[in-house]
Structure formats: structure tokens, C-alpha cells
């Protein structure tokens with residue numbers, strides 16, 4: 114039985130949240146086409162991979178299936194609430210609870226060929242990003258790779274494709290996504306390459322993946338699920354009036370999605386390499 118974690122994570126960690134993460138995972142893999150970026154060598158039979166902020170464990174589970182049993186993946190999250198049941202975790206994968214802003218255990222330092230981070234947009238701030246990159250780098254072997262995949266929130270816009278109609282509800286959704294609260298700054302993904310270099314990593318590649326038309330209806334589903342998840346979290350916190358208004362807005366968003374509006378957004382993947390000196 115997992116212990117609830119007291120932190121500032123804006124979502125709950127229910128089954129519905131895990132399902133939402135799994136859906137976004139599959140959409141992302143369809144979009145970018147890889148679990149581990151092609152620039153990262155994966156051939157070593159003893160490859161060691163860390164997945165930080167593993168959530169439901171879907172990325173780590175899929176990679177464990179792809180890699181040989183001699184490889185080893187360690188997946189970390191500050192909560193085990195969404196981890197898969199141990200009965201289904203293969204022997205080359207291990208789940209741990211750990212707060213990624215705190216130093217990792219001594220025996221993990223310098224041990225990993227690859228460290229993966231994904232969908233931390235609501236978790237980090239401009240202030241916590243540099244120390245987090247530093248902390249993740251401590252896990253890497255010399256020459257090891259940091260892979261970071263995120264939505265670039267600054268690229269979020271509304272599209273109606275070849276149609277032309279007003280989209281006030283989706284316009285409002287896009288504004289909320291870009292700045293959910295007045296002091297929020299979710300712009301870090303656009304300059305992740307510079308942040309990697311500032312923290313001493315060698316930049317291998319910084320790639321962009323614009324949402325494509327055939328995935329748009331499914332990307333709309335992720336917006337709906339995410340909005341519903343936030344409404345539920347606010348409801349649990351007793352914020353009933355704002356939630357009532359948000360649910361009305363969500364219904365208008367759904368109606369506009371149904372007519373052919375969609376949120377357009379680019380995802381980025383930044384790969385950095387730790388020096389060998």
C-alpha cells in the first residue's frame with residue numbers, strides 16, 4: 114500500500130491519472146517514433162538506464178521489453194502510487210521512490226549510460242531546472258546521455274485546419290495552458306539546449322516534433338483528460354465554484370473540438386552528453 118506524498122504536484126496519482134499518462138505516452142511515441150533517441154547507442158548488453166519521474170512506469174516497462182535481460186533499468190518517482198504491480202515488472206526493471214531534487218544514493222552515482230526525463234513541465238521552475246540537471250548528471254557515467262522530452266508550451270496555438278470559425282473556448286484553453294496561474298513560467302523547454310550547455314553537458318541534438326494532423330483528434334483527448342484531472346484535483350481541495358465554471362468551459366472546449374478545432378503544439382527532445390574527461 115503506497116503512502117500519499119505531500120508535494121506541489123498539481124495532479125492526483127489515481128488510476129485515471131495513470132491512464133492519462135499512458136495515453137499521452139503512446140501518442141508521444143507515435144509522434145517522435147522512439148523510446149530512446151536514435152543518437153543514443155543502446156547496443157551494450159549491460160546498458161544501464163534511469164527513468165526519473167517515472168509515473169505509471171510505461172516508458173520504463175516498454176524499454177525493459179525492448180532491451181535484453183542483461184540490461185538494467187532503474188525507475189524513480191517520489192510516489193509509488195502509479196507504479197505497475199510488481200507481478201508484471203520484468204527482472205531487468207526496478208522501481209524506487211526518490212525525490213529527484215534530492216541527491217541520489219552514493220551507489221547510483223556515475224553508473225548510468227542513459228537518464229530519461231519526460232513531462233516535467235508542471236514540476237520544475239526556472240530556479241529548480243539548473244540544480245535538477247546537475248543532480249541528474251551525477252547519475253551518468255562519463256560519456257552518458259541525458260534525454261529530456263517535453264511539450265514546448267510557448268508553441269501552443271489553436272488550429273482549425275482548412276476550416277474557418279471562431280474558437281473562444283479553445284483560445285481560452287490555450288491561454289490557461291500557457292499560464293495556468295499568474296506566476297507560472299512553463300517556458301523552459303524552448304531553451305533546454307542552452308540549459309544543458311550551461312550545466313556542462315555537450316549538446317548532442319535538440320529536435321522538434323510538431324503535432325501532426327492525423328494525431329490531432331487524439332491530442333484533443335489528452336487536453337480533455339488533463340483538464341478533467343485538474344478539475345477533479347481542485348474539487349478534492351474544495352474549490353467548488355471555480356470547478357463549476359471550469360467544467361462549463363470544458364464542455365465548450367469539447368464542442369469546439371467536435372467542430373474541428375484543435376490545440377497545436379510542438380514537442381522537443383533534448384539530448385546532452387556528459388564529458389568523458
Ligand SMILES: C[S@@+](CC[C@H](N)C(=O)[O-])C[C@H]1O[C@@H](n2cnc3c(N)ncnc32)[C@H](O)[C@@H]1O
Nearest residue numbers: 134166167168190191192211212213214231232
Ligand atoms: C507528468 S508525470 C510524467 C510521468 C512519466 N515521466 C511519463 O513520461 O509518463 C510526472 C511524474 O513526476 C513525478 N514527480 C513529481 N515530483 C517529483 C519529484 N520531486 N521527484 C520525483 N518524481 C516526481 C510525479 O509523481 C509524476 O509521476
